[in-house]
Amino acid sequence: MNAIGRFVETPLEESPLAIRGLSAGYGGLPAVLDADVTVAPAALTAIIGPNGAGKSTLLKAVLGLIPRQAGQVTFWGMPLVQARSRIAYVPQRASVDWGFPVTVMDVALQGLHREIGLLRPIRAHHRARAQQALERVGLAELAHRQIGALSGGQQQRVFLARALAQGADLFLLDEPLAGVDAATEDAILAVLRALRDEGRTVVAVHHDLSTVAAWFDRAVLLNRRVLAEGPVGLALTARTLQGAYGGRLPAEAGGLR
């Protein structure tokens, strides 16, 4: 399959995430069908599409969280097992129980679990890195709070801080900007842009057509199949959006073309 509107292609071994012919889903009809995506390094990429388009499924299948029915996924040309330590995943906020008995600092430290290991005590430099990550998302003062005491936006930022503490090169985020307050939106966008400017790669599932052009460099337009991929202005045209959203094209997308 050749997606409409694909432009300069990154070579496979330079792409932080290259997907070839990926089909995935929970049994039965695949939620994602025959997807090809070549994520550009050091860019902010949005995965965008209507509800039920398979955006989260694509992200989860890439990480091996749900079964792949067909296709290959490489990270910098390598399979997942070799690249794992360089990838940070930020799940949907609603996927966990925020009444769980851990503090904000505990969650940030989870990003360092590989280095901390099983038996060694948590060192001061681990805590310092977790604290730094919390500072970057503006939660430094809340480190000792129980996570249930946070607002929704703060919870989303804790999840981002955990990924930051990990020090990854590729960030995969599932709806990081859904239903958050304005302050959180600004904080998260600032962090994501800073990551890109440091040369890291960010891929985020995004649901809002009206903001995608302002917030992201590139877009993957998905509705079970990849309909377009490339710089936002080129990938999201009236024609490709019509293909993805059909008659349900939201009015606010009018500014895009």
Added chain:
Amino acid sequence: MSGFLAALLLGAGWNAMLVTLGTALLGLAAGAVGTVMVLRRRALLSDAMAHATLPGLGAAFLLMAALGGSGRALPGLMAGAALTAFLALLAVEWLGARTRIPEDAAIGATLSVAFGLGLVLLTVIQVAGLGEPAGLESFLLGSTAGMLRADVLAIALGAAAALSALWVLRRPMTLLAFDEGFAAAAGLPVRLLDRVAMTLVLFVTVAGMRVVGLVLIVALLILPPVAARFWTDRAGRMTVLAGLFGALSGWIGTALSAAAPDLPAGPMVVLAAATLMAASLLLAPGRGALARMRAARARQPTLDRREGELWAALRLADPASPLIERDDGHTALSALLPPDRLARLLAGGER
């Protein structure tokens, strides 16, 4: 009563002391292991496994009697119990993964079928009078009668093994319980960790089924962590506290049943654990019901209607006033403003 106190203080004889220590150790392990299950939301699965030990007990008894030995050899019974409990775990996993049956229904179906099968086997054994079946029914509700030093030693070893495994795996277990998606994406062996946790539950169940009984062992896995959650917001402390609550329940419960030998040990242990949980639910600072009620009352505004209207008038007349920050539902504005300003505010508010 004096018998209870003597048993509580380990003064009711060598055997009673052994039983008390053994059950307390069992409670320690069960509370700590149970914390993992409660946090991972798999408490019901442990109950299914506990009930599924019964057909294994019956089958092992029959097999050993058929081979000419005593059907009551404990190692054989334990092996049989563990085997069918593990099969039940596989059955629940298979039903969940390969069919459209929801997990709670799969657990309920497996639990009841396994337990029914076990009861049939037990009845067959007793009706046929095969290989000295007396006492087999004590596995159902537990009994401290005839508990030997070897039993206590076995429990102590099992508890030590379970607690060490828990200690080594505390970080990945907590991470998995909190956020399975992140744990799996980070490469943690999710399936293996879950299997290890279930194996620990199995250890506790098999070690405890003689004392507490397999029907009620789940209470010792669930009640202490639930009680502990009221006292702390940290998973680590919750685990330690749940272990202590479990040990205390075992201790008090066996002391009660030693004092009144007609009362079965299992239910007494469970009632002790339930009392601890009820006390925690009511009395714990912060999360307890009384503390919450007190906090809710403190949040209730205490100002009368006129004072409330004054605050509303201030917000309308002067939205930038620094005073607005002091509107907490208890502070009267008339106490903060000089009378002339108050009068002007009221006049403006009435206009």
